[in-house]
Amino acid sequence: MTPAPRIETDRLVLRGPVADDVDGIIAFYADPVRSVGFGGVMPRDQAWRWFASVIGHWHLRGYGFWTITLKGSDAPIGICGIWNPDGWPEPEIGWIVYPDFEGRGIAFEAATAVRAHAYDVMGFTTLTSNIVPGNTRSVALAERLGATLERTYDNINMGTEMLYRHPGPAELAQ
Template identity: 45%
Template sequence: MTALTPHIPQLETERLILRAPSEADLDADTAFFASEAAKYVGGQMRRDEVWRVIAALLGHWSLRGYGYWSVDEKDTGKYLGRVGLWCPEGWPEPEVGWTLLNHATGKGYATEAGFAARSYAYDVLGWDTAISLIDPENHASIAVAKRLGAQFEYNYEHPKYGTSEIWRHPAPADLVNGGMEAYA
């Protein structure tokens, strides 16, 4: 059986390759979603539920024309997690989001891939704004949002996940001529 994959552009940064999500990510994602670290991204899930998440990521690309990329370390090919653009039905606004596996945190990967994803949203898709929806207790994710230049805007009551914070990213015009991206 041949898999049908939506067109998902590959992006590269200095250290990373952002590529289409794949069933090959399932083992690593299953281990992550079995860990306590999953509490900030929907909670722990069984392997079959994680498989459905990967399917939803691919479906988001088909329905919206953008989505999450799987992120690999360029030098080793090691899978690190996912970063990308997200706005499923009922989401407050288009989002730049990130979920890194436990072994990949604290190395600047989320920030590096976040810059690439946001640049794609602004430069290719023509977005004029973006948010990141973050659990108020997820201090590491808040630190990434700050490094990306996002600022806390307001608390949002998500119908499934409860209180979340909306972090607003700088507009494209604010990133030109010396903005954050000029130094990325």
């Protein structure tokens, strides 16, 4: 079993997901507007299974989604991490920030920390973010992170997606 390492930023702690974190994911998947970028609405039992797969992803791949918390609180405010289930074109950085915490730069801070950890500690040389057309907030964040649209492709679960390529370690060092 591969435990998720702890990552800290100025404001955040990214820690491994635990069973008590599931309610935020269930609420996220119940929202038809917010969940569209992750496959759309799911009933509670399916959202629970998706969350269980997030935990299993750590054990199968050695990386996955972290739970985002504010320093000084263990309450989940979102998730961010590296996702690469079977059928994905390559590892991607993904993010969800729960509604009460949007608009504070949390997704940017978390994604920046995840990318740095992936490059500096885990040895990744490239990462993408796969975004469904129309998800303008995720496109804006990917571009703020320096990612550029490389191509569209047919995702086995999501249909047409836009693949944004993040700058690699050498590009970020400049």
